[in-house]
Every structure is written in structure tokens, then in C-alpha cells.
Amino acid sequence: MTHVFGIPEPEPLALRLAASRVRDTSGLLRVLHAAGPAPLLRFGSRSAARHWAEHREEAALHRAWLDIRAPLDLGILDSAASPAALADAIAARTGAWSTSELSRIAALPQEEARAVLAFGLRALGHDGLCGLDPVADPGERVWIALDPEQVITVEETTIGHDRAPWEIPATEFCAAHEVGDCFFFEGREEDFDWIWADAALPGRLLPQCWRGAEDRPAEAGYRIHELVSGPAGTLVLIDPDGVACGFRMGAILWIDEAHRGRGLSTPLIFAACDRMGGPIASANCCYSIEGHAAHVAAHRAALREAPCPVVPAEPAARKDADAEDGLNPNSE
Known part of the structure; x- marks a missing residue:
């Protein structure tokens, strides 16, 4: 041009x-x-x-x-x-x-x-x-x-700042100033309309940085792309039909209800870690109970996937049946 x-x-x-x-x-x-x-x-x-x-x-x-x-x-x-x-x-x-x-x-x-x-x-x-x-x-x-x-x-x-997910201590990976139901948000509110609009435009998406494994039915066909718009590292989750169904922006994490229960928050969090090269939220972040539990679950998964796997201790925080597996991620 x-x-x-x-x-x-x-x-x-x-x-x-x-x-x-x-x-x-x-x-x-x-x-x-x-x-x-x-x-x-x-x-x-x-x-x-x-x-x-x-x-x-x-x-x-x-x-x-x-x-x-x-x-x-x-x-x-x-x-x-x-x-x-x-x-x-x-x-x-x-x-x-x-x-x-x-x-x-x-x-x-x-x-x-x-x-x-x-x-x-x-x-x-x-x-x-x-x-x-x-x-x-x-x-x-x-x-x-x-x-x-x-x-x-x-x-x-x-070199010291750039870390893989399993190298980040839980105190940084799951950093939260406060956790509570009052921090729940709705990812389909109009404040986030620009994310859904841009995610529908192929020219606004970078090539995929994650795709679900075909031998895992819960995630097969899903993929993650970064948006060229918005804050650096804004990621969108695309379903098998090619429609955006979730996003990660800063410490904000959302997956549409119809797509929860599949463990998709963990790859979104991992992709954010990989893109940002280290901790993905600051200690002054506030999470919903589900959102914080999703990060705790993702950190446990990271320790299991490390080159020298670590068996994580049970977290002291309240556990949610879905979010503990990273299935109901709502934060901020």
C-alpha cells in the first residue's frame, strides 16, 4: 500500500x-x-x-x-x-x-x-x-x-524478569489485594463491546498463539489470538465455530457461560503469561472469588506441567467447584 x-x-x-x-x-x-x-x-x-x-x-x-x-x-x-x-x-x-x-x-x-x-x-x-x-x-x-x-x-x-508460568511464585501468580463477590463483572457489558467487535474482524487478530488439543474433547477446536487493538497482550478465545467467547485483558478474565466447564481459563492465563513474560497482574488487583480460584487452579496446573513437575499444596483460599478447575473465570 x-x-x-x-x-x-x-x-x-x-x-x-x-x-x-x-x-x-x-x-x-x-x-x-x-x-x-x-x-x-x-x-x-x-x-x-x-x-x-x-x-x-x-x-x-x-x-x-x-x-x-x-x-x-x-x-x-x-x-x-x-x-x-x-x-x-x-x-x-x-x-x-x-x-x-x-x-x-x-x-x-x-x-x-x-x-x-x-x-x-x-x-x-x-x-x-x-x-x-x-x-x-x-x-x-x-x-x-x-x-x-x-x-x-x-x-x-x-533474563531474570522473564519467567515461565511454573517459575512464578503463587504469591505473584495469584496476587490479589482483595477477593470477594463484589468484584464480579459481566463481560458482555457495553464497556467491552469493542473487544467482541474487533474479535469478529480477521484483520484485527494476530495468528493463533494456542489451540486446543484434538485428543481433549473439552478444548478441541478452540483457539486463542491476540488483538491488535487495546492494551498490549489483550487475548480473545475463539470457539470451534469461529466466534469469540472469552477474553483476557490485563487482570480481567471472562468466558461466556455456555463455554465454561471446559478448563479454558487455564490456557488463557498461560497465554497471557507467555505473552507478557512474567506476572500477569499486580498485587493491588481485586478478584471475584471465581476469578481468583481460576488463577489458583492455573498455577497448580503450571506446576504440574513444569519440566520437573511439582505437586502443589492445597490452596488455603476458598475453592469453587468449577473455578478450581479454571472453568468459571470472572475477575476484577
Whole structure:
């Protein structure tokens, strides 16, 4: 799209991320992480970034989405490799450079070698690299962009601040200044009409960041998307018919009554944690009894899903039969 003055208008975020091939190994959109010294624009999972930063909690962490539309998959990608070593791997896969050309690339300063690498990849029709790094994180892809313009910044933070749901203590995960029936709200009130309206427009939704497992009938066919409008990290739950039936915005969590009893509040809370990279509410939040119980249930589920599962203790808070399983989530 071109502006009337001949200046190209920025492509909408939803279109950029829909066109991007950058997904996790399940085909879902994820915020990626970059940390530590790197000669190229190298991004990967939270675990990969911690490896690159040598697990220094104070190390800077760059969280971003990537717009890479034609990556060259190297199969195995050594994310610590120099541009010259990557040129060798690319040449082995594509025949891009001769032995003498590779020798000249190896003799170049890193910045010049990086430019040659990018030029050669673009000549082959590629705008990035991807592959599995068995050292940084054996289970997820590592991505290398060729241009800073391909990096869509989400957040600048530190390694220590960015945490998986199971790494967040219950006192932060379920933080609440006050819990009571007086904090119940109705998600279909007109204050939230804009969420439902935008959720019905495909151009207002980013690619899905969660989908229900087909072997779990209660969640099969459901999916979660982020809205491009509203506060950062506003998520909507879409039912199997393609209709929005719930949302998460800040500490506010809602699922329509017809869709409760399926455990869908837990993936909404997990998706919010993943998107925000840590605690998803502040200690001064107020929850309904059901909403707080949904967060307690989600934290218990997170501990069970941790790489080293933890058997959570029974919470002291009042339990609700539905909300304890994350089924009746109403907060704020």
C-alpha cells in the first residue's frame, strides 16, 4: 500500500505476522527471545536466550516477533556460529559459494561477512535462517533475521524478569489485594463491546498463539489470538465455530457461560503469561472469588506441567467447584 504522497505505508502488524513463517514447532505464534553477544539477529525460546546469556539474571533480554517469510531451514543450526561458519552451512545446503569464495568470506571482518551472507541469502530468495540448535534448546527452532526491520519489538527486559508460568511464585501468580463477590463483572457489558467487535474482524487478530488439543474433547477446536487493538497482550478465545467467547485483558478474565466447564481459563492465563513474560497482574488487583480460584487452579496446573513437575499444596483460599478447575473465570 502506498500513501498519496508516494511514501509506502507500514504494513499492518496482523498481515506481517500472518505472512511470517516464524512459528514454534507446534505451528503457533510465540514471542521470541534474544540475549547475549551475537554476530547476527539471533532469536529463540526462553531457554535458548538463557543459554546465550549464560543464565545471568541481569543480562538484557530482547523479546520480539519476527517477520521472516522465506527462511532457509538448515536442519541443524549452530546459533553460536560465526557468519563465516554459517556461510559454510548455507553453501553445503545450497551450493551458494565456491570453496575459494568461502575462504574469502572467512577472512572478512564479522560485519562484512554478515553483509555478504545476507546478500547471498537474498539472491537465493531467502530472508532468514532457521533450524534446531541441539545445544541452546534441542526442542525448539532458532531463527536468524537478516535485517533489523524484520524484528518487531515486544519488550526490552532482563533474563531474570522473564519467567515461565511454573517459575512464578503463587504469591505473584495469584496476587490479589482483595477477593470477594463484589468484584464480579459481566463481560458482555457495553464497556467491552469493542473487544467482541474487533474479535469478529480477521484483520484485527494476530495468528493463533494456542489451540486446543484434538485428543481433549473439552478444548478441541478452540483457539486463542491476540488483538491488535487495546492494551498490549489483550487475548480473545475463539470457539470451534469461529466466534469469540472469552477474553483476557490485563487482570480481567471472562468466558461466556455456555463455554465454561471446559478448563479454558487455564490456557488463557498461560497465554497471557507467555505473552507478557512474567506476572500477569499486580498485587493491588481485586478478584471475584471465581476469578481468583481460576488463577489458583492455573498455577497448580503450571506446576504440574513444569519440566520437573511439582505437586502443589492445597490452596488455603476458598475453592469453587468449577473455578478450581479454571472453568468459571470472572475477575476484577
